[in-house]
Amino acid sequence: MQLDNLYQEVILDHYKNPQNKKLATSYDAQVHHINPSCGDEITLNVTLDGEMILAISWDGVGCSISQASVSILTDLLIGKSLSQAQVISDSFMHLMQSKGTQTGDEDVLEDAVALAGVSQYPARIKCALLGWMAFKDASVQAMAKNS
Amino acid sequence: MALNPYEIAKDFPILSRTIRDGKKLIYLDSGATSQKPNVVIDAESNFYRFHNAAAHRGAHQLAEEATDALEGARAIVATFLNAEIEEIVFTKSATESLNLLSYAMGNAESGNRFHLTAGDSIVVSEMEHHANLIPWQQLAARTGATLKWFEVTPEGRLDLSSIDSVIDSSTKVVAITHQSNVLGTINPLEEIVKRAHNVGAVVVLDACQSVPHMKVDVKSLGADFITFSGHKTVGPTGIGILWGRAVLLSELPPFLTGGSMIENVTMTSATWAPAPRKFEAGVPNMAQAVGLGAALTYLSNIGMESIHAHEVSLAKLLLDELAHIDDVKVVGPLDMELRGGTVSFTVGEIHPHDLGQYLDSQGIAVRTGHHCAWPLTRKLGVPATTRASLYLYNTQDDIQALVTGIRDAQKYFA
Secondary structure (H helix, E strand, O other): OOHHHHOOHHHHHHHHOOOOOOOOOOOOEEEEEEEOOOOEEEEEEEEEEOOEEEEEEEEEEOOHHHHHHHHHHHHHHOOOEHHHHHHHHHHHHHHHOOOOOOOOOHHHHHHHHHHHHHHHOHHHHHHHHHHHHHHHHHHHHHHHHHO | OOOOHHHHHOOOHHHHOEEOOOEEOEEOEOOOOOOOOHHHHHHHHHHHHHHOOOOOOOOOHHHHHHHHHHHHHHHHHHHHHOOOHHHEEEEOOHHHHHHHHHHHHHHOOOOOOOOOOOOOEEEEEOOOOHHHOHHHHHHHHHHOOEEEEEOEOOOOOEOOOOHHHHOOOOEEEEEEEOEOOOOOEEOOHHHHHHHHHHOOOEEEEEOOOOOOOOOOOHHHHOOOEEEEEOOOOOOOOOOEEEEEOHHHHHHOOOOOOOOOOEEEEOOOOEEEOOOOHHHOOOOOOHHHHHHHHHHHHHHHHHOHHHHHHHHHHHHHHHHHHHHOOOOEEEEOOOOOOOEOOEEEEEEOOEOHHHHHHHHHHOOEEOEEEOOOOHHHHHHOOOOOEEEEEOOOOOOHHHHHHHHHHHHHHHHHOO
């Protein structure tokens, strides 16, 4: 079934066992993002050490795609530099806009390639991007605060 | 007489198409927009094909035909609502109708009955669609008036126990939905209208979810303004209706100004044409008005009582079936007392977006999310729900398909 392209096992695993889904009490920046079309919400904290992403923690409500996507993001980006995160984010964005024509670079995106199927469902792309947009916003704010 | 939805469905060409790898389309999203019968599609396109010209302008035959078509549609709407013809205002949507009212009231000067100041209040309810909340919320913000509201009970009914304090001598406007687009609740208007009129307030009814589904007679309802949209009543998009009592439309200032809404114009001043023209600046959406006329004629021929009875019987069947599925929780009244054919629910831990996606893979179209009534879903503690909204072309098979789809989704996401 085509739907299986969307709901890969990896996604459902992250949905049921979300990573880093507990807001840290200290952080450099905290953001709250909403998907106004469906009501999904996320609060995301970022802590940096210079260029290094020390911690990302989050809490939120939403569909399996939005929740799994942010869970995968935290696994991917914690411990990376901001410039590495930028490369990964760009690659993920590119994949989401591919309308199902690409499978994603597993070396760069790791578990996030499981979200490739989302690109065939235009209404769900915003779900997958919710956490990524929140991270982008939070990292910019964290850098501004630390500079 | 009971209608035959299988015969009716044949009038709607889109219902015979397939989606998602050849699945039969099960359309359960008429609360968002209804599908269109051939007579509506033909009426709209035939206006362009044979009669197109700017109504109320021009000295030629086409202009006469376009005017007749537009005014003929107005007469059909008036008959449908048991209203007077000059009380029917064409807008582009129900949202525009409600904004027309709120902005026009905001334009009212001191001495006009609609003039609002800091001492006045506007009353809405927690179950309003954003379209009947935000215009009033913003009007209150612009004028300094206080926004008050009826709360919603856990059962999904309006809490009228505090009606005398919610609607008081400061109240100028009570804007309320006739039928909730999320809960399916039909609100009892008699008490609200009586209290509002006792304190000199006008009652604005958002009838988007009632006019398409039941007999609405403006003379017996008691409301002062009624709004609904064409596209939810098997008509085209781009056409909405505002009905208002003639005496009130006469006192209400205009909202949009421009061509054809005037009586006399100089470089520095203008006076207004009588209603409804005062509220119809610019060339109207004529083809869409004509399409709406065809839609209401189509519904009248079937009979609004039959349509309502059909939807009530399907909704009852759906509620009965949902009660037998583990983890399904209906958000809204569980019985058919003052209730229409809109059923919102949650299914355990399956997020509505995921459920909707699964149902879509089976050809079943439902709405998911907060349904443009975010304060309501927040109040009820469910950030999102799945909504099935029924109409005259839905069948018992559609209900069974939905029930099977929900059960299969539970297995898929287990």
